[in-house]
Amino acid sequence: MVTLGLVFAGPCLVAQQAMGAGTDEVLQAQLTQIAAQHHGKVAMFAEQLNTGKTVGLDPDKPVQTASVIKLTILFEAMEQVRAGKAHWDEPIVLKPGDAVSGSGVLMFMDAPMTLTLKDALTLMVILSDNTATNLMIDRFGVDAVNQRIAWMGLKDTHLYKKIMKPATEPMPADQPKFGLGKTTPREMAKVMERIGRCELAAPGEPALPGDAAICSVALHMLRNQFYRDTIPRYLETLDSTEEGSGIASKTGSLNAVRNDVAIVAGKSGPMILSIFTYDNQDHSWTVDNEGEVTIARLAKAIVERWSPAGIDGKTLVPGLGLAPVAGGGIGASK
Template identity: 55%
Template sequence: MHKAILRTFILVAGVLSVGCMVRAQEDAALDAELKAIAAQHEGKVALFAQNLKTGQTVSLDADVAVKTASTIKMGILLDAAEQIRAGKAKLEEKLVLEHANQVEGSGVLAQLDTPLAVTLKDVLTLMVILSDNTATNMAIDRLGLDQINRTLKAAGLKQTYLYKKVYMPATGPMPADQPKFGLGKTTAREMAGVMRRFAECRLGLDSPAALPGDGPICGTILHMLRNQQDRDDIPRYLESLDTSEHGSAIANKTGALDEVRNDVALIATKNGPVVMAVFTYDNKDQRWTGDNGAQQMIGKLAEMVVKKWSPAGLDAGSFSWEDPLRGRE
């Protein structure tokens, strides 16, 4: 009897070992294909992706510090979630838009008459779905710049930092590298880690235990990200449905400067949820059109990862968007 159990154990171990070897070979091959695509890009690329079901990862310069552009708004969302969880902020609380916070760039709040009362939820929603810079400044004022950075540090992010409000000069003592990075800095691995926190609903940086309200908080944040309007980067070649009617399988936040195109996403696939962060910089193509070369390349990289890890494609219904904790019960 013991010999039979031993033989079974050896057989299972052998199958698992072969499976691990095959997966490692597939991951190495995928790494090589991604590098080949990135090598054709006239600029620099940093990437990190992970399948949260299988544990598979791929990376390209994933720990190199890069300009965030608007992807740093993911860090603001994380702090907002933490403060709401702790009772220090409420989604329904009213904030007043003042003219002093209205800045140029993306969004709609800069075009509206002031003073204007909006909720914190409205501000965060506009900050995400339209990347509204004025809404971002309102969120920073409400949450606190220093507090946001304390949250990022508490989350274990060593190279992610929000330096200032959008389109406003840095104030007070600044890290020496602020002029290099502008609004914020991060790495592909760390920003993918922020998205993973929302996907797994790992809030409560001071205690790992989930609270009853955590799931709905994460669901609210993911709803914003899932309705993000810029679909020209990671979703470009992955999703062809009208997501306004059918619901997207991708929650993402983009960021762009003349020489920068970035995207951070949670992708619901038929083979598990995938978090992905792609940052491009020093880009030769600086056109603000859907034909921008960096955006096309980000789309190709995302398409390749998803095809390798989930040949059957996406499945929006496979992820518990409204409450990620409920999906793990």
Template identity: 75%
Template structure:
């Protein structure tokens, strides 16, 4: 099957530093992939004591928005923990949960964290399905919810995978591994698995859950996926964005989704011919001595 559209890709083998790049610095629509930046901000705020996983957020009448997710169908008012909200935001890409997280942290805080990471072309514009309460940048209509590049979103996912919280070069602190494990558990239980995980799940020989943690993003002409893959030969990050796709169908054999899956398989088979292993998806991805010693949580295979 051919793909009629555009691709931006940045893949990095974290063990060898090998890289594959296609238009990696071209700004693209994030769709729901921008939720990774919200997740990372939450992790940093939990680390600093400004937020707690068990703090309560309230879903009120009128908070529900359309699109992906299920919270919009729940009776209100409803009390949820921050961890529950972020889990819904990641696993089923819940738009209502995303807005609750944005209300909790703020658009400015998320964008401040993005700038702190040194990223120049990544931006969260506003809540989903709600009018903006602040003036919008001139390029917002072009990008919608958020913009990024394949290279810059790889940076955020790599930070999560390596469990690099705090400033660059700062060693892992007590509690960091638990924070990163919480985020990785969300990512590895991603519900939407037709893109990067499609052909890779069969390469995972473990019984401890998926060796892939990912966040997808989709619009009619957009299909994106950014993933951590725990290869037996070493961990890797795959950041793949497609846009201006001719195939706008919402079926399992969408051209762009199939193409992303095939690219992922080619890269992973080249870099980790032995396959992938869910037992390796730990904070630090086996690259530091500070990774959690316990087995990772995840759905049984």
């Protein structure tokens, strides 16, 4: 095991990466160069699952998740559906006073209104709807999500509280630093990998017959992510609303933060990309925000290196198999 430390002046980047046997050192150097040009900080981890190739920049550094932490809420929902403790069609009521601002559409809807659990999760994922997220936190509980995070063996990932609502219990000392949630690039990659591989059972436990159906529901949400200016930016050549997508992702954004975690169905094998930018100088909310473009450039370099033939835009199914998915994207029924 060799440790590579890289320190750059200017847009202060400090990257320390444990270089294991699976590290693609050529790509590592290329990504380090891209990250050094960013006016802010970059932490990331990526792996091609069929080859074991990896790259990373500060992959184990705790970072602000912004909305990427919603992946852990989705995973807890999947586990509770699996256990029969939750159901996709159960009613979730949006009550007066529940709405919060930020991303999403529920804040514009009249309350009371009733959604299904699947509706609320879908809004939480594809629009990063903050109100829907709070409804899901009410439904499952912060403690349950954090217990599931611990169950997965993750040490530096934590959901703190509801969005834009006061905490109802004492907060950990590091909550002001991280806000909604914290994670590391490697740990959030593990969450996305579990969803992609459909690993809902604990180690040593068998899969259940309904697991694939549960994972298919979650992947359909993630494939239809509305915010596509980060990892998908330079990779997709098809209209994902009509053709479906070979990228399943969850984004997260704050003024000085841009994040994206994705499964990418490369033609030469599936990849997990977990990319976080923070302390960004560019606080703009445009498609050309530097954090978003930096993530896109990193993703493009990874995919071009590991899957020169590109991505399979119509295929992404539970277990990370590459077989056609019926139904296409959200607009497939037009």
